[in-house]
Amino acid sequence: MLKLAISGKGGVGKTTLAAMLAYLFVKDGFTVTAIDCDSSINLPSALGVREEVKPLSELREIIEQRVKGPFGTFRYNPKVDDVFESYSVRNNEGVRILVLGTIEKGGEGCFCPENAFLRAILRYAIFCDDVLILDMEAGIEHLGRGTAKGVDILIAVVEPGTRSIETLNRIDKLAADLGIERIAVVVNKYVDSPKALQLISGIVHPVLGVVPYNPCFIQADLENIPPYEMCDLRPFEGIKEKLIELVEVKK
Numbered sequence: 222m223l224k225l226a227i228s229g230k231g232g233v234g235k236t237t238l239a240a241m242l243a244y245l246f247v248k249d250g251f252t253v254t255a256i257d258c259d260s261s262i263n264l265p266s267a268l269g270v271r272e273e274v275k276p277l278s279e280l281r282e283i284i285e286q287r288v289k290g291p292f293g294t295f296r297y298n299p300k301v302d303d304v305f306e307s308y309s310v311r312n313n314e315g316v317r318i319l320v321l322g323t324i325e326k327g328g329e330g331c332f333c334p335e336n337a338f339l340r341a342i343l344r345y346a347i348f349c350d351d352v353l354i355l356d357m358e359a360g361i362e363h364l365g366r367g368t369a370k371g372v373d374i375l376i377a378v379v380e381p382g383t384r385s386i387e388t389l390n391r392i393d394k395l396a397a398d399l400g401i402e403r404i405a406v407v408v409n410k411y412v413d414s415p416k417a418l419q420l421i422s423g424i425v426h427p428v429l430g431v432v433p434y435n436p437c438f439i440q441a442d443l444e445n446i447p448p449y450e451m452c453d454l455r456p457f458e459g460i461k462e463k464l465i466e467l468v469e470v471k472k
């Protein structure tokens with residue numbers, strides 16, 4: 222129904238946005254899968270999960286078993302449905318959460334078993350629940366074309382800053398290479414100033430929303446409380462509505 226990938230420079234608020242959207246969609250009655258694809262894993266805790274979630278990239282034996290066929294052959298479509306079920310956890314609200322772990326940065330040309338396995342997980346995830354949220358790094362090349370095709374929209378999170386906008390341009394190129402057609406932007410940590418306004422008005426993609434800088438998010442992170450339990454949800458409700466409008470989601 223709605224499959225989205227979230228990307229952007231480190232620290233801009235990707236995980237915060239992923240957690241907020243997962244919460245809002247599950248509250249609306251949709252089934253939601255959220256996958257942490259960032260090597261600095263923090264989506265589970267942003268969703269209120271206290272126990273450690275095993276990164277799928279660490280399932281060495283299972284990966285070997287599934288990806289390697291007889292006589293040195295290689296399965297590009299390994300079976301992963303059971304792994305998907307048994308290595309996902311649910312938070313209090315019922316969001317299904319998985320952690321991918323570190324992926325070799327080899328782009329399309331890399332055929333290491335871990336990548337084949339993790340990509341199979343992502344392809345499987347596309348068809349699992351109503352909503353799929355991928356919390357990614359700025360480098361999205363490990364998505365693979367198979368998954369990229371299933372992604373409805375890539376949300377690039379930016380801060381009003383030159384470096385973050387530079388990253389946006391890189392993400393643009395990567396998305397085009399992967400065949401992701403729709404890109405939208407969320408501006409986070411916004412502090413009003415003429416320069417900030419100028420930077421934002423230069424963004425060529427649709428802007429789903431502008432989230433003001435708010436110390437509440439830092440407080441929530443400090444106290445290890447999910448941001449939706451203590452911070453203002455309204456900017457994210459607006460983002461969710463715009464998202465639905467843009468992708469024309471049918472339930």
Ligand SMILES: Nc1ncnc2c1ncn2[C@@H]1O[C@H](COP(=O)(O)OP(=O)(O)O)[C@@H](O)[C@H]1O
Pocket residue numbers: 229230231232233234235236237238263409410411432433434435436437438439440442
């Ligand atoms: N709008 C905001 N205002 C202030 N701090 C924020 C805001 N959004 C996120 N943060 C804080 O910024 C830090 C990085 O956010 P996070 O979502 O983990 O970024 P990323 O996943 O992109 O690395 C966290 O401490 C988070 O609480």
Ligand SMILES: [Mg+2]
Pocket residue numbers: 235236237259261263264356
């Ligand atoms: Mg993050």
